[in-house]
Amino acid sequence: MIEQMIVNGVLAGLIYVIMAFGFTLIFGIMRIVNFAHGEFYMIGAMVVLLLFGRLGVPFFLAVAAGGFVSAALGGVIERVLFRPLVGEEMPGMIMSLAIGIILQSLALIALGPAEQTVARPFSGTWTLVDAVLPWDRTVVALSALVILGLFYLFLKFSRLGLAMQAVAQDRETSSLMGVESGMIYTAAFGIACLLAGLAGGLMAPVYTIGPYMGEQPMLKAFVVVILGGLGSLPGAVLGGLLIGLSESVLSTQLDSTLALIASFAIVLLVVLTRPTGLMGRNVR
């Protein structure tokens, strides 16, 4: 049972990490807490429902399309609605809530209220030590690792990635060094939405698809980044895996309600003892 608890926790935690990466990227660069992040996850899943579930497009192509649609929409929304609010946390937060509600309502009109499902592209299970791993979740976990690896390489070795880090560290100084912050904002928001869309697309066959499906992942992403430290990517990895594992162990040993309480209790403890999160830094 211990092996199964660890496997369950890691599989859940990896999805939390992808969601949290996008969430924390936007905050790190734009100082905006994007409460509409879950809706970009939902959009990715809806694109997979349409392309893979209804039109028979290959699964990974549909997932990529879901990520692209989320990214494109995110880029437009950033340029039109968020750009005037960069650095202003409270108006940005309210704007993100409004965008989230609008996107949910549009999905409700387009999709209807009932939760829908798509056929699983991968079925069956395999065994690791004594733990059972469903193939669909295994594929999601491997895809998540690939996405996180590519994202890491992008941040460390591409000009755009380095420019993003520069803006996140010090917007004024990076601007003096010739980094055009407006373009960085759009790119960062688009990439964050790309990650959310890819996560939603990958999870579409695993869970059900509906207008409100983004709420829980968004809540988890929020918990993870608070735990790891707002704006910290290594913190998001650590936070995601910690939350995934703690939920798995506590749900199995106690019950799921206590596991939920424990997630927030851990966050409370960290916020009280280390307000910047496990790996966060003080921001001006």
Add this chain to the structure above:
Amino acid sequence: MNIRKAATTFAVGLALCGGLLAGARAETLKIGVIAPLTGGGAPWGLVAAEAPKILAAEINAEGGLDVRGKKYQVEVITYDDQYKAADAVAAYDRLVNQDGVKYMIIMTSAATMALKQSVEDDEVVALTSAATAKAIDSNSRYMFRLYRTPDDCTPSFIAWMKDNIKERRVVVLNPNDETGWDQTWLSEKLFKANGFEVLGHELFERAQKDFEPLLTKIIGMQPELIDLGASSPATAGLIVRQARELGYKGRFVKISGPSSKEIVAAAGKEAAEGLISLLYVDPTKAGYQRIAAAYKDAVGQDPNEMIVTFYDATNVLLHAIQRAGDVRDTGKVAAAFAQALPMPSIQGDELTLGGKATSGVDQQIMTVDYIGIIRNGEPVVVGKAN
């Protein structure tokens, strides 16, 4: 024709038209619906809203509802309460004070409990689908429950299982809310009374999607049966699928809340095979097929099975109004339920008035529920839970 004459003719014509329209309005019988039309409860809320509209359209197409020789067009006015008691109260005020409604359907337990006293004070005849036993008590005169509660049908359901399946070791799984707690208590009690071994019960949050940790624990108990209780349809499907993925080979049973099609959609045909479920409909019945087709035309999706209960309950209400012979005197209409029932349901079963055993007063339409087994992705009726 000079301008003055034309103006006079126009004014007289307008007045006549206005009078005719006012007359037409006076012969309209309004039924209000308060239900969640958006959010997680929308699949149920939409059938609560559409079923009376389908019946109203059928009656209006035949000239209207005949009450002592006078024809009434039936109009259905719906408001979205988003599953919130406060929004339900606002909707109720609009229906009663602005729309002049005296008859209504209230879907959720939260809305019903918030409006229970108002319904009695305002003498509004209300049909509720609230599952909570507290919705109706010995003081209820105007509030009617529109179907049988789990208290009514679970005993016969579990008795049927005792006689027809060999599995005996059961774990009960329910949402962590009042509905789930009530169902857990009831199921555990009845399973034990029927000789089943209850290995334990587990509760989960409604929004939960990842059940693998919880199922890891349940599978460790080595059950032969997992009761999905009052889980919502899509959630029940996810539980079935994830349990199969973790290697569970036993049987599933869904005792409360009909949802076999949605379970199959979420779980897959193979995983759901053999699942025993409560059904509100026999899919082979022509009456159900007719209203399901009308719903699909209107909404674009297949209806939840609860559509039959809302359709039948509205029909009972209209029959009670006809029996009372007076659309304005709601006291007479409430009293006339006892004369309107028994009457046939859309599926041909007999609807009766009852409920005294559970709530102390006969204010409940006793519907007929079915027991089904999923075979090759489709529910097959194998018995009745009476």
